[in-house]
Amino acid sequence: MLFNSSEFFIFLPIVFFLYWFVLKNSFRQQNIMLLGASYFFYGWFDWRFLGLLILSTVIDYSFGFWVANGTERKKKLFLWLSIFNNLIILGFFKYYNFFVTEAAIFLGNLGFHAHPYVLNIVLPLGISFYTFHGMSYVLDIYRGNFKPIANFVDYAVFVCFFPLLVAGPIERASHLLPQITTSRKFSYAQGVQGLRLMLWGFFKKVVVADSLAPIVDDIYKNYHTYSGSTVALGAIYFSFQIYCDFSGYTDIALGTAKLFGFELLTNFKFPYFSRNIAEFWRRWHISLSSWFRDYLYIPLGGGRTTRAKAVRNTFIIFLVSGFWHGANWTFIVWGGIHALLFIPLLLGNKNRQFTGPIVAYDRSLPTLKELAQMLLTFTLATLAWVFFRCPDMATSFAILKQMTVNFFHVPALKSFMLFYVAPLVLIDWYFRRDERALAFPRNRALRYITYAVMFVVIIYHSNNNASFIYFQF
Incomplete structure (x- = not known):
């Protein structure tokens, strides 16, 4: 169901x-x-x-x-x-x-x-x-x-x-x-919080992820007919598709559990606002990454051992994590890429540089340095997602190569989907201090208008009942 x-x-x-x-x-x-x-x-x-x-x-x-x-x-x-x-x-x-x-x-x-x-x-x-x-x-x-x-x-x-x-x-x-x-x-406050999480989760899944899905499918299927900028845009759209699809599922799951009086573990903490790959993995699919950390990485010695063994352990945990997602070399390579991105941070003792609050927690905007760090991390994660999304290695490399072809051609036909992505980023930035306590407007009338608008938009887009990406794992 x-x-x-x-x-x-x-x-x-x-x-x-x-x-x-x-x-x-x-x-x-x-x-x-x-x-x-x-x-x-x-x-x-x-x-x-x-x-x-x-x-x-x-x-x-x-x-x-x-x-x-x-x-x-x-x-x-x-x-x-x-x-x-x-x-x-x-x-x-x-x-x-x-x-x-x-x-x-x-x-x-x-x-x-x-x-x-x-x-x-x-x-x-x-x-x-x-x-x-x-x-x-x-x-x-x-x-x-x-x-x-x-x-x-x-x-x-x-x-x-x-x-x-x-x-x-x-x-x-x-x-x-x-x-x-x-x-x-039964807690009324917990129930309301659960319904808000469910509403936001359905919005991310039905409105954003499912709207991006056909565009992403078309670009990945017919990449050889598109310019490099369009293919790159398709990769960016997949980054947001998989995020909204999976974190949307998680929000619905957490919200549903709250309706029955249960608090489930946090699974996402705005990973695309991460300042390096290590922070990304502390904010993406947290329950899985922490599972591998506690039951595989630490028993192997973790990072508190010789440098050679720490590098070995890092490769093991990322390769196993990739293989957990599916029986395909593309998932293993995806995990290997993240290992290669993580190891310089490990060797430079920067893998635990950002273990505290979210970026700009006490400020409205990030610094230019933080913005650059977030953009770089998002770019690296997006390029790695290409292997995650493609059916085989040959297609993955072909798509990366196609990104360099006629790159500066403006993909006007596909860029309209930014209408969904840009508001999502702004709303996530507004909510970033607490992924569960969604800060809807305090004014009651404005709050209910927001609920109604989101509900109508969800109903308008709910015409395909698309499955969740992580159901295949």
Whole structure:
């Protein structure tokens, strides 16, 4: 079920009504209802994968007890079995065809004729997210950061809560489970904040991202017929498309969770206002980058080791992050590019230069230096997005090459879409101090007029129910 579908706007009020008006006196019953609603929400996409989701949930729930109660040797054994189980599930559905095809190509280069057996299977929605939920749960138990949950329903809600099930944010047991295992009371302020986040998320997704999508698709498909400036504009538009698509989804997810009394982890903090690539990754898909930091980068030694090992660890985390997004060399190269951009900052001890508030937090405008830093970071991220967007390496390099052809030709036909991008940047800049507390006008009449205008514009653009980009990961 898509957030931007008519079915969701029937589903959500029904679940909300049952949750707060019928089952308000028992959070246990609320949890059972949330689990059933989450399974229904997921099964609406494809009911065949419900069994895989439930099986994965049961296995990690069981491993949590085995890791907690065994001897040190058994704890480590069950931990690795849990990791192996999740990686097998993820690898089979997401990476099997990639590995067998690449192995056949490698053997062919050695003179052997291999005929790989490729599976015609559909990638289960959300598999990259719910397997990471399970692994982090068992890892936190092994580290002693969390005790296993006795109630299976509570744990299953942690894994399957419908706002975050398909595309995150990737939650931590220590953050979400305490909210699930305690009673909740409806908060009017929290509900209003949730509806505002949802409204802004729908605006970003339906109005901006889905309006940019056909333009981006056309430019990337027919890049050889366009001037370099038009192709570059297409790359810029994709940067905003993927940002509005994914952060729009996150806003809707966070807002929906607020309606049920839950606070999910932050996933975006205005990444295109970053002053270098390190800050960009502290502000883009935060739940994933922090997951790799805590469960892969730091266990490898992080940056607090020799320079050579720090560089190695950086490459590992970025390459794995790229590969997490999809079984294609373009994603691996995309991760490698970000590693190459990050390493000079690491070697120069500037990777933690901007760990505080957003740029110009206490000022209306950035300095010229900060503006230049933001533009450079955005440009580098946009060029890397080319590999993320293209189907193969050859197309990626061809598009980058095409950007140099007749570059100064003004792409008048496509530049009208700046009408959507420019206001987005200005509004984001206005909201930048807190991505959750959207500062709508204080005047009640003006505030409701703003709501109404945004709602009308969303309805006007909601004619295709386009899927979210990160659903494919």
